[in-house]
Amino acid sequence: MAITSSILTVIYLPLAIVLLNSFNSSLNMDWPPPGFTLEWWQRAGASTGLLDALITSLVIAACSAAIALVLGTMLAMALSRYKFFGKNAVSLMIILPIALPGIVTGIALNNAFRTLLGMQLSILTVVIAHATFCIVTVYNNALARLNRMGKSMEEASADLGAGVFTTFRLVTLPQMLSALVAGGLLAFGLSFDEIIVTTFTAGGGTQTLPIWILNNMFRPGKAPIVDVVAVFMVIVSIIPIYFAQRLTAKEAKAS
C-alpha cells in the first residue's frame, strides 16, 4: 500500500500542482499559493482564441482518427489473414512513425508538403500527418482482436454462402467493433495532444490547443490561464482513454 501510494504520488503530483495553480491568485505560480481565485477559469471561458483552438483540435483529432480507423483496419485484416512477401516491411512501415522521433516525422513531412508537393501548410496537412502516426494505434488494437477471433467464424460464414462483404459486415465487423472503438479513441487522444509534429505541419494560420498553450506559456502574466487550459486538456484527453481502457478491460474479462 505504501509503495502503491508513493508511486501514484510521484506520478500525479505534477498534475495536481497544475490543477491547484489554475486557482492560484499569484500571476507567477508562487508556491505556496497566496490565495485562490476563479478569475483564470472565467477568463479562459471568455477567450474566443481558445475556443477556436479547441474546435481546430477537435476537428483535426476526429478526422485523423477516422482516416486511421479505415487504414489501420485494412492493414490489420491484411496482416492477420494473409501471408505475403514483404509482410515484415509493411509492419515496420506501420510502427516507424512512432518509433522514429517526432521531430523527424515533423521535418520530413514539412519538407514533403512544402518543397515536394508545393502545398500550403494548413489544417489538411496536420490531419495527414496525424493520421499517419495514428494508424498504428488502430492497427494494434484491430490486429490483437483479429488474431484472437481466429478464422473459423469467417470460414463458417463463407461455407454458408455469404459473400466477402456480407461476411465482413455481419461476422467480422461486429466482433471487431469494440477493439476499433478503443483504437479510434486512442488515436483521437493521441492527435488531440500532439505538439511536435503539429508545430512542423501546422503553419502560421492553424492553432491547435497544444500550440495555443506553447505560444502563451512564456508570455508574462499568461501562466494561470495556461494552467486552466492544461487542466482542461488533461480532462478531455483522459475521457476517451478511459473509455478505451474500459472496452479493452471488458474484453479481457470476457476471454
Add this chain to the structure above:
Amino acid sequence: MKSNSGARVVAKVEPTLAHRISTKLYSKPKLRLQLLLSAPVTWLGLVYIAALLALLVTAFFTVDSFTGNLTPGFSLENFASLFTNSLYSTVTFRTIGIALAVTVVDVLLALPIAFYMAKVASPRARGVLVISILMPLWASYLVKAYAWRSLLSNVGIFAWLLRPIGLDTPGYSLLGAGITLGYLWLPYVILPIYASLEKVPSNLLEASSDLGAKTWPTLRRIVFPLILPGIVAGSIFSFSLTLGDYITINIVGGANQMLGNLVYSNVGVANNLPMAAAIALVPVLIMFGYLSAVRRTGALDNL
C-alpha cells in the same frame, strides 16, 4: 414439381454488381489482399516513406546564401559541419548523453514498479495501478512538461521544500530537463516491462527458490532473460523520444539546446532545410542502429 419451383427461384435472382464483385473476390484471395493493402500502403509509402527518403536526399543539398533557395546536388558540406562545427557536435553528444541517462534511470525506476505491479500487488490493486499509470501516459505531454515548469520554478514547490534544508531546486537546467524527460517517459518504460513480467509464470519463481536459488540469482538468471525484450522495448521509447525532443528542453531546460532545437531553428529562423535534414538524420541513424541491434531480442513485438 419441386425442381421446377427451385429453378424459378434461381432464375429470379439477378446478380447485382456487389454480388459479382463479391464472387470474384471470393475466388481470388490474392486480389483481396491487394485491395486491403493498396490504400494503407499507398498512404504510408507516399506520405511517410517518400517524405523520409526526400529528407535523406535533401540533407545532401545546400542553400544559396544570397537567395535562400535550395540548390540540389550532392554535397557533404552539411555532414561535414556536423562534425567540425563545435556547437553541433557538443549538442549531439549532450543529446545522446541525456537520452542514455534518462533511459537508464527510467529502466531502473520501472523495474521495481513493474515487478511490484505484476507479482506483488493484489489483483485488484494491480488493475487500479495499471489504469493509473496508463492515464498520465496519454495525458498531454505538453501539460506534463509545463507542470514541471511550475514545480522547478524559483518560486515553485521544489524551492519551497528544498531551501529550508539547504538545497535548491535544479531550476531550468539540463538536470531539470533530464528529470522532466524521465518523468514523461516513465510510463512508456513501465508498461512493456510490466507486460513481459506478467507473462513470467509465478511457479517458475517458486521452482527456482525450491531448487535453492536466492532472490537475486532468481531475478538475474530466470526473470531478467525473460523480460529483456520488454526492457529493450521500453528503452526504445525513452531513448527515441528523448533524442527527438525539443519542447521539454525549451520549457524547463533554460538556454540549453538539444538536437531537436537545432533542427527546429534550421527549419525556421535560419531557413536552412538541408542542414536541418542532416541534423535530423542523426537521431534516425542512431535509432536504426539501435533497432537493428535489438531486433534479435524480439523487442519489436513488444512495442
